[in-house]
Amino acid sequence: MTTALDLDLVRTHFPAFDNAAPAFFENAGGSFPCRQTVDALTRYYTETKVQPYAAYAESATAGELMDASQRRWAEALGVATAEVSFGPSTSQNTYVIADAFGQKLGPAAEVVVTNQDHEANTGAVRRMAERVGATVKEWRIDPSTGLLDPAALDDLLTDRTRLVCFPHCSNIVGQENDVAAITEAAHAAGARVICDGVSFAPHGLPDIGALGADLYLFSLYKVYSVHQGLMVAQNGVLDELPNQGHYFNAEYPDKRLTPAGPDHAQIASAGAVLDYIETSFAEHGGTGDLATACRTMATRWQDHETVLLEPVLEFLAQSPSVRLLGPASTDQPTGHRCPTVAFSPVEQEPESVAQQLVDLGIMTSHGTFYADRVLQGLDIDPARGVVRVSWVHYTSPADIEKLLAALDDVLG
Ligand SMILES: Cc1ncc(COP(=O)(O)O)c(C=O)c1O
Structure with a gap:
């Protein structure tokens, strides 16, 4: 899992990674702030x-x-x-x-x-x-x-x-x-x-x-x-x-x-x-205005996310223990398959699966995520909910390996 994003540099801009490397998979709920935000x-x-x-x-x-x-x-x-x-x-x-x-x-x-x-x-x-x-x-x-x-x-x-x-x-x-x-x-x-x-x-x-x-x-x-x-x-x-x-x-x-x-x-x-994005753009050799920095880094972020997403989709799509929600492939005609991955365990309760993942060091959770109508539309009981793992560009291949090992442990 190698990508064109310099993750070591990216992570220097996030205080959350200063003293620890949490395997954080609830980014769709809220991301870590960058250092520029905290300082401002x-x-x-x-x-x-x-x-x-x-x-x-x-x-x-x-x-x-x-x-x-x-x-x-x-x-x-x-x-x-x-x-x-x-x-x-x-x-x-x-x-x-x-x-x-x-x-x-x-x-x-x-x-x-x-x-x-x-x-x-x-x-x-x-x-x-x-x-x-x-x-x-x-x-x-x-x-x-x-x-x-x-x-x-x-x-x-x-x-x-x-x-x-x-x-x-x-x-x-x-x-x-x-x-x-x-x-x-x-x-x-x-x-x-x-x-x-x-x-x-x-x-x-x-x-x-x-x-x-x-x-x-x-x-x-x-x-x-x-x-x-x-x-x-x-x-x-x-x-x-x-x-x-x-x-x-x-x-x-x-x-x-x-x-x-x-x-x-x-x-x-x-x-x-936006200062963070501009700085990161320059650190990746980019030159140009703020809009160019945002568009260029968006492409880099998404390429990185996609590389990390493929093995997770592959694992969940072939697992008989879960129903993967959303596309199982990153190659979609309408654009980016974002790394917001929800799944419905077939036999285990979502709450129990999330708890087991947490116990293995994966920061994740379960529920409806205020998308009750989506779950109903997928014929899933909102009272049961789903498990969701979500990441962004600062997520590392090591995080994904940890996630895959934990999923394998919990789902078999
Ligand atoms: C897709 C989506 N839309 C809207 C919202 C609501 O955003 P806010 O928490 O800023 O009200 C959320 C929050 O999680 C969300 O995930």
Whole structure:
């Protein structure tokens, strides 16, 4: 298992690896923060923890740091600065967006949601639709593969469709969806899209401008950064949605979907992970701007993840003791098979399998991971749940060998 990623160098940027080498396999729940993130938070709390945007030096610096985070993220994601905003979490951000649509849609509207989503991306939209009397249509996964068929979406879209909500990648099935194609189909029907990028962004920051999704959300705490949700709102969608913030802030696009007061320290520190990516890009011989660094490192990360993923998929796919969920091969037409690997033990209880893996030094867990509808769609009882192992680019071949040995021990 060799890859073009210099893992020793990569790991120097993560304090979690300073004194130990944990076999951490719950990255889909939240990643380790990089050193740049930790340092930025410490600096903010020790040097500039004051109300930002006033004239005195500490306050002006605090405000500049917050603005810089927003600017840098926009550059990284291929969108305009005012199209980026930060909220407490993706669940909270989706809730606000759903409410905004609810003030605009009525009984004639149709919304399409999937059963491949984490509940955060459709629960609030489903409730909103019920409240306003709109029709909810569910784009369902294939019950054996867990994948979404684009042809099935075409059958659901009509000239009354106003909104399509879907994941860039499911946190159970692990397969990237073709966001650009789905968005194009929704736009052709006259609908807006909300794309949940939470399970995809840790595996490579996307060019959201190019993907075209009107609203694209992800959680920074899964992207080596702070505990905030980042939202991109583009293509003029904000002009169509009623302001959700204070009335006197309506003219600021980045305040229209953020009714909560901003978390100054976390927003100021949110951009530090981009310094990590730039540094790592340079350490791998790269030159170019931030967007180039993000795209290039995304490819390197994904290549590395794929090399590590293949033996695990192979092991689980041939094991009679489990049902592997999601694609068993990394070669998929819609993009990256992310290393978020869920499986359903045939005879043993998922809770017991997870506990045995933990006892063998594998940091993992079991449950529904708030993807109850995905499990139901795969004919798995949410009360039983599944076991999930997930990793990212800083995971090492040694971690994978440890995982495979533990799986062999527990599953036989
Ligand atoms: C795929 C996916 N979407 C949305 C969310 C919700 O994100 P947050 O915890 O920021 O609300 C999660 C959280 O685990 C997730 O995995």
